[in-house]
Amino acid sequence: MEIEVRNTDGVVVERVQVRDDVFDAPPNPALVHQVMVGQLANARQGTASTKTRAQVSGGGRKPFAQKHTGRARQGSTRSPLLRGGGVIFGPHPRNFRHRTPKKMRRNALVAVLSDKVREQEVIVVDELVLERPATREMARVLDSLKVKGPVLLVADGADPSVMRSARNIPRLSMVPASLVSTVDLLKHKQVLMTLEAVR
16 A cells, blocks of 8 residues: 655655555454553553551550440451551552563554554654754644644654654654554554654
Protein backbone atom coordinates (compact mmCIF):
# COMPACT_ATOMS: atom_id res chain seq x y z
CA MET A 1 0.00 0.00 0.00
CA GLU A 2 0.98 3.66 -0.27
CA ILE A 3 0.94 6.35 2.40
CA GLU A 4 1.22 10.11 2.06
CA VAL A 5 4.37 11.92 3.18
CA ARG A 6 4.07 15.56 4.21
CA ASN A 7 6.53 18.33 4.94
CA THR A 8 6.51 20.42 8.12
CA ASP A 9 4.02 22.83 6.50
CA GLY A 10 1.47 20.02 6.11
CA VAL A 11 1.75 19.80 2.30
CA VAL A 12 1.84 16.34 0.70
CA VAL A 13 5.20 16.03 -1.09
CA GLU A 14 5.17 12.35 -2.11
CA ARG A 15 3.61 8.94 -1.62
CA VAL A 16 5.78 6.02 -0.53
CA GLN A 17 5.23 2.29 -0.81
CA VAL A 18 5.11 0.47 2.55
CA ARG A 19 4.72 -3.15 3.55
CA ASP A 20 1.16 -4.43 3.63
CA ASP A 21 1.91 -6.89 6.43
CA VAL A 22 2.88 -3.97 8.72
CA PHE A 23 0.57 -1.11 7.68
CA ASP A 24 -2.41 -3.01 6.27
CA ALA A 25 -2.83 -5.96 8.63
CA PRO A 26 -6.35 -7.18 9.49
CA PRO A 27 -7.82 -6.09 12.85
CA ASN A 28 -7.61 -8.53 15.77
CA PRO A 29 -9.29 -7.00 18.86
CA ALA A 30 -8.96 -10.14 21.02
CA LEU A 31 -5.20 -10.36 20.45
CA VAL A 32 -4.74 -6.63 21.02
CA HIS A 33 -6.63 -6.85 24.32
CA GLN A 34 -4.58 -9.83 25.50
CA VAL A 35 -1.27 -8.13 24.69
CA MET A 36 -2.40 -4.85 26.26
CA VAL A 37 -3.41 -6.57 29.51
CA GLY A 38 -0.04 -8.35 29.60
CA GLN A 39 1.95 -5.15 29.07
CA LEU A 40 0.00 -3.26 31.72
CA ALA A 41 0.44 -6.16 34.14
CA ASN A 42 4.20 -6.23 33.54
CA ALA A 43 4.37 -2.52 34.38
CA ARG A 44 3.06 -3.19 37.91
CA GLN A 45 5.62 -3.33 40.70
CA GLY A 46 3.63 -5.67 42.92
CA THR A 47 5.10 -4.16 46.11
CA ALA A 48 1.84 -3.05 47.77
CA SER A 49 1.68 -4.54 51.26
CA THR A 50 -0.66 -4.45 54.28
CA LYS A 51 -0.52 -6.09 57.70
CA THR A 52 -2.99 -8.65 58.95
CA ARG A 53 -4.16 -8.74 62.58
CA ALA A 54 -1.33 -11.19 63.29
CA GLN A 55 1.33 -8.75 62.01
CA VAL A 56 0.16 -5.50 63.63
CA SER A 57 2.07 -4.68 66.82
CA GLY A 58 0.20 -4.84 70.14
CA GLY A 59 -3.14 -6.48 70.67
CA GLY A 60 -2.27 -8.71 73.61
CA ARG A 61 -4.73 -6.94 75.90
CA LYS A 62 -8.47 -7.53 75.90
CA PRO A 63 -9.95 -4.08 75.19
CA PHE A 64 -12.80 -4.30 77.70
CA ALA A 65 -14.68 -6.77 79.83
CA GLN A 66 -16.50 -9.64 78.16
CA LYS A 67 -19.85 -8.84 79.79
CA HIS A 68 -21.93 -5.99 81.21
CA THR A 69 -20.71 -3.26 78.81
CA GLY A 70 -23.56 -3.42 76.33
CA ARG A 71 -21.03 -3.69 73.50
CA ALA A 72 -20.12 -6.55 71.22
CA ARG A 73 -17.43 -8.79 72.71
CA GLN A 74 -13.85 -8.11 71.60
CA GLY A 75 -10.75 -10.17 72.32
CA SER A 76 -8.00 -7.99 70.83
CA THR A 77 -7.29 -4.29 70.26
CA ARG A 78 -5.87 -5.22 66.86
CA SER A 79 -9.07 -6.71 65.42
CA PRO A 80 -9.83 -5.50 61.88
CA LEU A 81 -13.06 -4.06 63.32
CA LEU A 82 -11.16 -1.59 65.53
CA ARG A 83 -9.04 1.44 64.70
CA GLY A 84 -5.37 0.51 64.46
CA GLY A 85 -6.24 -3.10 63.73
CA GLY A 86 -5.14 -5.33 60.86
CA VAL A 87 -6.47 -5.26 57.31
CA ILE A 88 -8.82 -7.94 55.98
CA PHE A 89 -7.88 -9.31 52.55
CA GLY A 90 -5.42 -6.46 51.90
CA PRO A 91 -2.74 -6.56 49.17
CA HIS A 92 0.53 -8.40 49.73
CA PRO A 93 3.68 -8.42 47.57
CA ARG A 94 3.17 -10.62 44.53
CA ASN A 95 4.45 -11.11 41.00
CA PHE A 96 2.15 -9.84 38.25
CA ARG A 97 4.47 -11.04 35.46
CA HIS A 98 2.58 -11.98 32.31
CA ARG A 99 4.52 -13.78 29.60
CA THR A 100 3.42 -12.80 26.09
CA PRO A 101 5.12 -14.50 23.10
CA LYS A 102 7.07 -12.21 20.76
CA LYS A 103 4.93 -13.18 17.77
CA MET A 104 1.75 -12.14 19.60
CA ARG A 105 3.29 -8.80 20.61
CA ARG A 106 4.32 -8.11 17.02
CA ASN A 107 0.95 -9.09 15.52
CA ALA A 108 -0.90 -6.91 18.03
CA LEU A 109 1.41 -3.97 17.28
CA VAL A 110 0.89 -4.15 13.50
CA ALA A 111 -2.89 -4.64 13.98
CA VAL A 112 -3.17 -1.39 15.98
CA LEU A 113 -0.79 0.46 13.64
CA SER A 114 -2.74 -0.68 10.58
CA ASP A 115 -6.00 0.37 12.21
CA LYS A 116 -4.59 3.85 12.85
CA VAL A 117 -3.44 4.09 9.22
CA ARG A 118 -6.96 3.16 8.04
CA GLU A 119 -8.43 5.82 10.35
CA GLN A 120 -5.89 8.36 9.00
CA GLU A 121 -4.43 8.86 12.47
CA VAL A 122 -0.83 8.28 11.33
CA ILE A 123 0.94 11.34 9.92
CA VAL A 124 4.26 10.83 8.15
CA VAL A 125 6.69 13.71 7.59
CA ASP A 126 9.69 13.58 5.29
CA GLU A 127 11.95 15.12 7.94
CA LEU A 128 11.60 17.14 11.12
CA VAL A 129 13.71 20.27 10.83
CA LEU A 130 13.07 23.43 12.85
CA GLU A 131 14.20 26.93 11.93
CA ARG A 132 15.48 27.27 15.49
CA PRO A 133 15.26 24.96 18.52
CA ALA A 134 12.22 26.25 20.39
CA THR A 135 9.00 24.82 21.75
CA ARG A 136 7.08 27.50 19.85
CA GLU A 137 8.53 26.26 16.54
CA MET A 138 7.58 22.66 17.32
CA ALA A 139 4.07 23.77 18.26
CA ARG A 140 3.82 25.59 14.91
CA VAL A 141 4.80 22.39 13.07
CA LEU A 142 2.17 20.39 14.95
CA ASP A 143 -0.43 23.03 14.15
CA SER A 144 0.49 22.96 10.44
CA LEU A 145 0.11 19.16 10.42
CA LYS A 146 -3.26 19.47 12.24
CA VAL A 147 -2.07 17.28 15.10
CA LYS A 148 -4.38 17.51 18.12
CA GLY A 149 -4.99 15.55 21.27
CA PRO A 150 -2.63 12.94 22.70
CA VAL A 151 0.10 12.43 20.09
CA LEU A 152 2.96 9.94 19.92
CA LEU A 153 6.09 11.32 18.25
CA VAL A 154 8.29 8.68 16.61
CA ALA A 155 11.08 10.88 15.27
CA ASP A 156 13.89 8.55 14.26
CA GLY A 157 16.61 10.45 12.43
CA ALA A 158 15.46 13.85 13.67
CA ASP A 159 17.87 16.37 15.15
CA PRO A 160 18.25 16.24 18.98
CA SER A 161 17.05 19.86 19.11
CA VAL A 162 13.67 18.64 17.85
CA MET A 163 13.39 16.34 20.86
CA ARG A 164 14.28 19.17 23.24
CA SER A 165 11.74 21.44 21.56
CA ALA A 166 8.97 18.84 21.86
CA ARG A 167 9.44 17.69 25.44
CA ASN A 168 7.55 20.63 26.98
CA ILE A 169 4.47 20.23 24.80
CA PRO A 170 1.56 18.80 26.83
CA ARG A 171 -0.05 15.52 25.76
CA LEU A 172 2.93 14.66 23.53
CA SER A 173 5.07 11.58 24.13
CA MET A 174 8.28 10.61 22.36
CA VAL A 175 9.59 7.10 21.74
CA PRO A 176 12.01 5.58 19.19
CA ALA A 177 10.55 3.24 16.56
CA SER A 178 12.30 0.21 18.05
CA LEU A 179 10.51 0.69 21.40
CA VAL A 180 6.96 1.45 20.21
CA SER A 181 4.48 -0.82 21.99
CA THR A 182 0.81 -1.66 21.59
CA VAL A 183 -0.06 0.30 24.74
CA ASP A 184 1.77 3.38 23.38
CA LEU A 185 -0.36 3.33 20.23
CA LEU A 186 -3.60 2.76 22.12
CA LYS A 187 -2.94 5.59 24.58
CA HIS A 188 -2.44 8.21 21.86
CA LYS A 189 -5.03 9.45 19.40
CA GLN A 190 -2.51 10.34 16.65
CA VAL A 191 0.96 9.12 15.68
CA LEU A 192 3.47 11.47 14.08
CA MET A 193 6.31 9.58 12.38
CA THR A 194 9.32 10.53 10.34
CA LEU A 195 9.93 8.70 7.09
CA GLU A 196 12.99 7.05 8.62
CA ALA A 197 10.86 5.73 11.49
CA VAL A 198 8.38 4.25 8.98
CA ARG A 199 11.17 2.43 7.21
